[in-house]
Amino acid sequence: MTTRRTGLREQKKQATREALRAAALRLALAHGPENVRVDDIAAAAGVAPRTYNNYFASREQAIVAAVTADREARVAAAVAGRPAGTPLSEAVTDAIVTEYTEPGEDARDALLMITTRPALRQAYLDAATAIESPLTEVFGERTGDAATARVLAASVAAAVRIALDRWVRPADGGAATGLVVVRDSLPAQLRAALAPLAPALDAADHGR
Amino acid sequence: MTTRRTGLREQKKQATREALRAAALRLALAHGPENVRVDDIAAAAGVAPRTYNNYFASREQAIVAAVTADREARVAAAVAGRPAGTPLSEAVTDAIVTEYTEPGEDARDALLMITTRPALRQAYLDAATAIESPLTEVFGERTGDAATARVLAASVAAAVRIALDRWVRPADGGAATGLVVVRDSLPAQLRAALAPLAPALDAADHGR
DNA sequence: GCGCAAAATTGCGTGCACGCATGTTTTGTG
DNA sequence: CACAAAACATGCGTGCACGCAATTTTGCGC
Numbered sequence: 001m002t003t004r005r006t007g008l009r010e011q012k013k014q015a016t017r018e019a020l021r022a023a024a025l026r027l028a029l030a031h032g033p034e035n036v037r038v039d040d041i042a043a044a045a046g047v048a049p050r051t052y053n054n055y056f057a058s059r060e061q062a063i064v065a066a067v068t069a070d071r072e073a074r075v076a077a078a079v080a081g082r083p084a085g086t087p088l089s090e091a092v093t094d095a096i097v098t099e100y101t102e103p104g105e106d107a108r109d110a111l112l113m114i115t116t117r118p119a120l121r122q123a124y125l126d127a128a129t130a131i132e133s134p135l136t137e138v139f140g141e142r143t144g145d146a147a148t149a150r151v152l153a154a155s156v157a158a159a160v161r162i163a164l165d166r167w168v169r170p171a172d173g174g175a176a177t178g179l180v181v182v183r184d185s186l187p188a189q190l191r192a193a194l195a196p197l198a199p200a201l202d203a204a205d206h207g208r
Numbered sequence: 209m210t211t212r213r214t215g216l217r218e219q220k221k222q223a224t225r226e227a228l229r230a231a232a233l234r235l236a237l238a239h240g241p242e243n244v245r246v247d248d249i250a251a252a253a254g255v256a257p258r259t260y261n262n263y264f265a266s267r268e269q270a271i272v273a274a275v276t277a278d279r280e281a282r283v284a285a286a287v288a289g290r291p292a293g294t295p296l297s298e299a300v301t302d303a304i305v306t307e308y309t310e311p312g313e314d315a316r317d318a319l320l321m322i323t324t325r326p327a328l329r330q331a332y333l334d335a336a337t338a339i340e341s342p343l344t345e346v347f348g349e350r351t352g353d354a355a356t357a358r359v360l361a362a363s364v365a366a367a368v369r370i371a372l373d374r375w376v377r378p379a380d381g382g383a384a385t386g387l388v389v390v391r392d393s394l395p396a397q398l399r400a401a402l403a404p405l406a407p408a409l410d411a412a413d414h415g416r
Numbered sequence: 417g418c419g420c421a422a423a424a425t426t427g428c429g430t431g432c433a434c435g436c437a438t439g440t441t442t443t444g445t446g
Numbered sequence: 447c448a449c450a451a452a453a454c455a456t457g458c459g460t461g462c463a464c465g466c467a468a469t470t471t472t473g474c475g476c
Contacts, residue, residue: 257457
């Protein structure tokens with residue numbers, strides 16, 4: 001369906017990637033992210049330090065990837081799986097809210113760690129852009145226009161990123177304005193962030 | 209109007225930033241980006257190597273900043289300057305097309321160098337996200353909703369980024385599909401990328 | 417099974433980003 | 447006009463990302 005290159009080779013690569021992810025998260029949780037060197041992660045995963053950078057371009061990426069994993073691909077699949085009659089904006093919003101809400105797993109404390117460290121927070125937000133490519137494909141099938149699909153996918157990714165940012169960021173401007181900023185739940189933030197894009201999504205949808 | 213903090217200090221900072229930008233671009237053009245070390249740039253600008261990183265987070269940023277400079281702020285100003293009756297989508301598109309089309313200056317050969325080096329191309333695209341913040345302010349005044357404004361600004365930034373990407377990227381998929389990809393001009397790419405967002409922009413506009 | 421080409425891993429070397437501690441300049445206040 | 451606080455420049459040290467080239471592993475046709 002998607003990209004099934006060759007069998008065993010790809011399999012081992014994914015295993016290594018998974019091992020690195022897991023090791024990174026485990027060590028970071030155990031000793032604190034600041035006290036984990038790339039060499040440690042590589043050693044724990046049983047590969048050379050240099051190999052680490054064949055899989056992740058930064059130390060933060062590996063830790064964050066353990067949480068975000070293949071969430072992006074699932075979102076795209078969920079969008080594609082909605083009944084045909086559903087407006088595109090609704091399909092997208094529902095799929096995203098479902099997939100991003102939320103771990104329930106062991107990722108709970110990982111999220112806590114990530115949100116309190118600026119560098120990890122940044123990496124976590126950046127990871128949201130990974131939905132662009134799968135979403136572009138789905139949108140492409142529904143709108144028929146690849147260029148439009150890409151723009152809309154990028155916009156959705158940006159909205160998700162903003163929602164996560166607002167959800168994750170510590171309140172800062174409170175004292176200055178005297179206003180107490182009530183933090184919405186993640187689903188509410190996601191819906192609020194995606195709402196402004198609904199007209200564009202639906203216009204492109206039936207535009208074909 | 210915007211953020212005029214205090215006098216002499218800010219002035220010197222901008223002078224240093226400008227000196228670094230200029231030095232980075234000049235050296236990169238002269239010897240090729242690969243052969244310019246951060247230390248060289250710092251030395252040419254008359255500051256310590258460490259100071260360089262107080263202004264730019266990467267070597268590429270400084271080079272690219274010499275071209276993109278304050279383009280972002282000008283876009284925001286241009287949007288704000290359109291007559292009140294203009295639809296928001298039109299105001300945004302026209303302002304962006306105007307400001308991004310194109311250097312005419314000494315930036316011609318700089319662009320050539322940037323587009324041929326992957327690292328610089330990446331930095332150039334990333335620089336487009338700088339419009340987000342000024343655009344958010346402008347949109348905020350026009351829509352009345354800060355959250356919506358931010359999402360739309362980010363979407364516009366993403367669209368611009370995509371347009372620049374398509375404009376700047378060397379044709380790659382041509383051989384595979386057998387199709388000759390005709391490269392549109394930058395204004396055409398920008399308009400095409402922004403068009404899908406028009407419904408969202410205009411819906412938010414008069415929504416207030 | 418066997419060998420070969422493609423692909424992945426590894427080691428090495430280099431330049432870089434950035435935290436921290438310290439000296440220096442700027443600012444606004446009494 | 448002096449002075450304390452804040453902002454900035456600088457040195458130093460550390461860990462990191464990545465290009466390059468050599469080496470090992472994998473997949474596949476024979």
